[in-house]
Amino acid sequence: MTDIQEKIKNLNKIGYLDFEVDPTLDLFAAIENLKKEKNAVLLAHYYQEADIQDIADFIGDSLQLAQKAQSTTADIILFAGVHFMAETAKILNPTKKVILPDLRAGCSLADGCLPEEFAEFKKKFPGYAVISYINCSAEIKAMSDYICTSSNAEFIVNAIPKDQGIIFAPDKNLGTYLVKKLNRDMVLWDGACMVHEIFSLEKIMHLKEKNPNAKLIAHPECETAILNIADYIGSTTGLLKFTMTDDAQEYIVATETGILHKMQEGSPHKTFIPAPPNNSCACNDCPHMKLNTLEKIYLCLKYELPELLMNEELRLKAKVPIDRMMEISKKAGLGG
Ligand code: 13P
Ligand code: SF4
DSSP: OOHHHHHHHHHHHHSSOOOOOOTTSOHHHHHHHHHHHHTEEEEEETTSOHHHHHHOSEEEOHHHHHHHHHHOOOSEEEEESOHHHHHHHHHHOTTSEEEOSOTTOOOHHHHTOOHHHHHHHHHTSTTOEEEEESSSOHHHHHTOSEEEOTTTHHHHHHTSOTTSOEEEESOHHHHHHHHHHHTOOEEEOOOOOTTTTOBOHHHHHHHHHHSTTOEEEEOTTSOHHHHHTOSEEOOHHHHHHHHHHSOOSEEEEESOTTHHHHHHHHSTTSEEEEOOBSSSSOTTSOTTGGGOOHHHHHHHHHHTOSBOOOOHHHHHHHHHHHHHHHHHHHHTTOOO
16 A cells, blocks of 8 residues: 555544645645646635635635535535534535545534434423524534524524524524524523633723723624623624724724634724633634644645545435525525
8 A cells, every 4th residue: 555545544533634745835826726627616714824714715704605615616615614614515515525624623512512412402392493503513403493603693593483482502602692682582502612712801801991992892602791791793704894894993803813814904904902811822713723724725635635425314404404594594685
């Protein structure tokens, strides 16, 4: 067996191709060439590192990326994001080859909601409609009535009759935000995003005192205490658009740091301060999103591996609630 075959065989164990990449190679040019040669599209989430955002064909939030994955005519979708996003792309566009640079790129929300436990949870609330945040596995999607993202969650909840109870999973923070905002009867799965629950209220208050003109903007995956003092709450795209249209000059940004790249690009003269975490690590960098690198993207495109494969029965079941979400979003003019 050649060295290459050996490494590819090992892929299942380590999740990515660990070949040495020639350090003199111009990765930007090499990736561009491979994209053209293979008719591949590179989709990237806003939480990717700046270089990956710069070489992507399309950057978006979860909803926009799902919409793009559904409509693309490329033969290959290279997903620079996390596993549930690549799964969603495969569910929506099964004839395309979907590849992602590192299979280990999970998500604390998706990983904290296992199908067997969720099935038990569901049994406790017969007659309730199930809305699952898109940050969950295909198995959880298949057990749901609707999928939502942070940019369409309010529309999806409002699509359920007012007198019907709702099970909302797996993000309790987004769920709590929706319960308060929409005044609905919802039972929440006890999950959270490891990045958005790490912000320190005390340090943010201190930062606000030091920068009295700075507005605090926060993603609804943040804890209630942070959302309570936020000047604006919105999805990744919502936050980005807000900074481009609002007239403040300084913002404390309570979400993953990757978005600061586009915020700074969109408003070069404004100041963006990442909200501080409750310890000294770089915890508001998502460790899953940041597993992707230019080197891994190059190797992934070159060998078309790792590939996201899915059982057809599961795919069809998981597609039903996603299709409902796509339809509601389209009617509401969301994403795009
Ligand atoms: P959105 O991109 O939909 O705002 O979601 C944020 C997130 O945490 C993605 O993993
Ligand atoms: Fe999951 Fe949070 Fe990372 Fe998004 S930022 S992928 S919700 S862990």
